[in-house]
Amino acid sequence: MTSITRREALQFAAAITLAAMRPQLAMGMPAQSNGYGTDPTLLTPVATWSRILTEAQRALFTALCDIVLPAAGAHPSASQVGVVDFLDEWVSAPYPAMQRDCQLLMSGAAELDRRMQERYATPFANASAVQQREIFESLFGADLPLRNFPARVVNLISGGYYTTTAGYADMGYVGNRAMAVFPAPTANVIQQIDAAIANLAKRW
């Protein structure tokens, strides 16, 4: 999952160049035309843009992913199922909504590092999980422009995680398998429903 392919290595090299151009995009330049277009191939999907996160930023988001969703029992952590790659793809995308997120996540990440350095003299990625949680929570309730950062970055990590097979297993999605016939709820389930409704009906 985490081994880097040749294609990704090339994308990474390209990203370094792109990252230097980023401030222009942030100033409201029109969206780049390197999106996947209005008729992408659906059978072999590919993100058409280069990823922009630096190694240092990827390290920070790896750490953040794993305090937001650390491994728990049989469930892997967010970084173990490729959520850092997903975040990189997301903040690098040429679409307006993702570019707004890019601004927010870049500013938020920089602020996490700044606060960690100020308090513990270490980059966010290298700090202990306790220190990372403390600094992350220090941003809760922050003023604009970072007010939305904590909830948004958690939502994106969560969204990246719960669209994977591992996320499905955790949240309780067991579909995407052919079934000749969709079965009716069992008698036990109907009993459970009736009991729940009988209970609710007391308040009606």
Added chain:
Amino acid sequence: MPEIIALVIDPGPQFWIIEMSNTRDEVYDAIIVGSGAGGSMAAYVLTHAGLRVLLLESGRAYDPRSETPMFRTNADAPLRGAGTTDKPFGYFDATVDGGWSVPDEPYTVAEGSTFKWWRARMLGGRTNHWSCASLRFGPYDFEEFTRIGVGVDWPIGYEELATYYDRVEQLIGVFGAAEGIENSPDSPPGILLPPPEPRAGEVFAQRIFDQRFGVRVVPIHTAVLTRPLPDRAACINATPCMWGCSIGAKFQTPTSLLPTALKTTRLQIRTGAVACEVTLNSQGRASGIVYIDRKTGAHIRVRGRSVVLAASACETARLLLNSKSAMFPQGLANSSGQVGRNLTDTAATSIYAHVPALAELPVVNEDATSLNHVYAPWWGFRDQAQGRLGFATGYHTSISTGRRMPWIEDAFVNKPGEPPVYGAALRERVRYSYGAAISLASRGGMIPNDDCYCDLDPTVKDRWGLPVLRFHWRWGPHERAQSQHANKFFREVIDAMGGTVLSGAEPGEARITSGGEMIHEVGTTRMGAKPGTSVLNQHSHAWDVRNLYVADGGSFASHPDKNPTLTILALAWRASEHLANSLIKREL
């Protein structure tokens, strides 16, 4: 592509006309514009009547059998399949070169209006991603003016369309049940396919609606096969219908009507053919179409004994308005001034809630058809008759719940600006939220009003220099009151379920969708009993031009709460039968 053999100048339009070698001498019995529901139904009926048909589709060829991302998940798509400006309904949505905007084919919205126009540029049009709800209009829906004094009556009644509904349901495959609902007609025995079983959460909702409110929740009618038909497999209960269906279980015209029509060998289809003018002969009859070849930009003329427009209600209105001539200076078939007027869309409002009892149901595979299996038909006729509701149109309730394939948004459980839950608490929150989720949405009728219409923008043109549509929109008092009612009712339902409403406006501020947002736009070339106030007669041909038919939703004279596609198909069948008879009898 046919070989180009000649270049001539047509005295009428301002562009070059290129004659095609294999079409120069061919006069088709009918030329159809558009391969969505209406156009494909017309192609099916006309070719089966022995007539030769040319169908023009402005988008590209599209084959669901080889292009549908069956069994993929959103993790397979860029950005986890999230919607973007390129693909607003997500990466895998079965919409090609379309969405709320189409490259180089703009539209405008008048100041003070909001309107959204969903288009697709592909064979099969919007049938590829539609959600298949197939509800018959009822007898009341054809006589709104007589019954309740709003809108207009249709020139036909339910009885005249019933047999076409029967035939359409049998041909395309619709599941559902006969429930004896007021103004939601039952199909005769043996027509509908058996409905799928409801999900557990749908049973829960059904019992709450019934026991607490006396409102019936019944199997919805849906164009998905629960039994196989020739060349089409039954649903395998996996993969979202909105992504298309490679096995043909979902009704899309490229896997149903079009292959059947092609088998007659009397249908030709040209894709990438953007119709830009309906041509006339000296007697004022339609003589064919001029279209633009999307690849080369060439303007090509094709000839027919008749023309059937099924480009979608608004695109058909635009084509008529752009087909100006000395005989029709205000646009073709527009002596009434009604082309583009009477534009309506479904009025919808929704709330999203969490219900603890749903989260406690066992984890099972609930993909099923991917669509809702039940709904609540409109139930307020008696209250309306007694003047207690303050709005004339009804709404049906769409009930969405169950453990279906998650979208990225399903895991966005933290609100912007608030301290987020994370770690173990986040896992708990997502599990609960996913299991507990339910949304209730109204799908409401609309009364046509003078503020809702489309006309040609005086300055903006598309990539080929053709004037584009400008939309004007304002919901009327009926739709606003109806949405308030729905919002209040839905809150009471969630309360009875012991749930918590998470989104949906506060009481008194029910948000109605933007005009066009429900993608049910109809009415722009409505049929009527008199030529002065309608564009089409009861057979869906133009009052002004006898061999010009409309087979899309433009012909609707009212907009009840039922989704329009089944009625588009039934009307297209009826219109095409009339056209076929007229052609065969040489009346045209």
